[in-house]
Amino acid sequence: MTGGTADLLDACDLARSYMIRRGLLGRSTAVRAVDGVSLKLARGETLGLVGESGCGKSTTARLVLGIEPPDEGVVRFDGAAMPRSGTSAWATLRRRMQMVYQDPLQALDKRLTIGTQIAEPLDIHRIGTPAEREQRVAAVMAEVGLQPHHAGRHPQSLSGGQRQRAVIARALVTNPDLLVCDEPISALDVSIQALVLNLLMDLQERSGMGMLFVSHDLRAVRQISHRVAVMYLGRIVEEGEPDAVLHEPAHPYTQALVSAIPHPGKTASRVILQGDPPNPANRPTGCAFHPRCPVATATCRTETPDLKPRASDGRRVACHVAHGEASSARAPASLETC
């Protein structure tokens, strides 16, 4: 991780559980959706958060925005602890941290015009006079590549790409310092995905905002991120530079994920993981990945590996085998400091 002093976002040891009930009369049990996630983000930086469904990446996104309070851990935004959600201090802070959602049609109100919806954050935070708001909306629409006449249109009369631009414009209208994108391109067609990725990169270059880019798409994450963190069952299992992680993945799960990317012209030599994605309600002991891991040892079944820098190159990885300590079964030293 970059050792910057003024991190825009500093989340430490976040944990979040949900209660679920199994069966009709079953006892409710706690499911740990996020289990000790720490991440940092500097201004102008993009952190890609990758993982499969149910790995807790969207929950992490909501936790860092304070939309949901963490059960454990602290989120610090711009050096100060995040106020409790729902308080006025939190609401004030929200103008500086915005979110872009996966499905633009669901994120937009069908009955309101695009212009009204883009202006809404300004209305909520009482920013500027009506004339200034109008100006700001026009400016931000131009910035994301929407035409002025789109302001009067309703979401359903726009194309998928235009809708996602409107969602992005609405998030950017308050000039946020942090943009959290939760699968912003997965509901879009391939050619539109490229447009949105280009747009997000341009916008970041201009405004210097920090971006948390949550996605299951490793290609998109490589394209847009400065750093990438791979999640599995509520924990970060590997973190590093995108090219380092993609070209030489250290964690067996990252290796499988990378080799599963369909690639034009690739010959079939891939690690095919056995079994299903894990159920957070039924978390395996030790390393959560061990039942699907091709190199798991006895240690992996009993001891949970910590995310720590690898001795050889400093890559942060949570794997006994990658650290060369799988057979020795010694207690892993805790390097996680907040």
Added chain:
Amino acid sequence: MAFIEIENLSVAFGRSMALRGINLSVERGEAVGLVGESGCGKSVTWLAALGLLPASATVRGSVWLDGKDILGAPKARLEPVRGGRIAMIFQDPAASLNPVHRIGRQIGEALTLHRRMKGEQARAEVIRLMDQVGIPDAKNRFNAYPHELSGGQNQRVMIAMALAGEPELLVADEPTTALDVTIQAQILDLLTTLRRDTGMAMVLISHDLGVVSETCSRIAVMYAGRIVEEAPSERMFSHPSHPYTRGLLGSLPPLTGPRQRLVAIPGSVPEAARMPKGCAFAPRCGLSTELCTDVDPTALPMADEHNAACIFAKPYQADIHLVRDRSAFIRERAMQ
């Protein structure tokens, strides 16, 4: 003779043209990929061919199956084809399965329908099929409900149902789109294995060029109700000839090399009711001239077995050994 040959197929919903003249054939044992963005007509092509569209659709053209036209054939003639000779699986397995019936019974239903199997014989065959598609512990999972299985397992159940009729062609419509990447890899691997073991042909419909390139030997790219380019997989990537295909490839963020701006395709797909004059891609095409808005291009040969519907696409000299590989493959299939 090709196993199935779609000839000049067009479909209209009222004034909206969903398909504007599709020509596509599938040989026995061959795997063909059908690629395009949402609304380009890749699913409609096969729903129309199998007579599965609502009556409101106007369907024209021919679908030759073993030399007989099945388009608009009476139900009695179509029934043995659907699910029997040609099976289809869809994107969302949970939506295709009946949530209140056990999966064993649902697979068994397909066996009764297509192979008149009943009782113990059907049960044994269901368990064999479940084994074949890689559902672990088939004997116990026989009595499971769809909600008790994961998305990937449910897709395996769908594939088992499709195999129940011993089809000669499996049409897989975005079979992995709703699944995670690692599970997608499992399902694609399964489809390839099944094809090798049973010798059935496959049409893989997908929006993902990567997915089809690994699984299929030939790819057809669709845009706005037309096939704009068709080529053997390797050559679709080594010599993409239609500007739309090149746009799709340029939109895909690379995994290696320097990170640059993506070459995105500007604009969006034309609405079916308001098709532009001339080439449908012209309004989004960087190469388009006045000629493109005048002439509606037909498929032009680029090389052997490679066609592109663009008046500016240039023919090239195909790599000889690739052509030979493919014809050898087809001969080999035909002899089996």
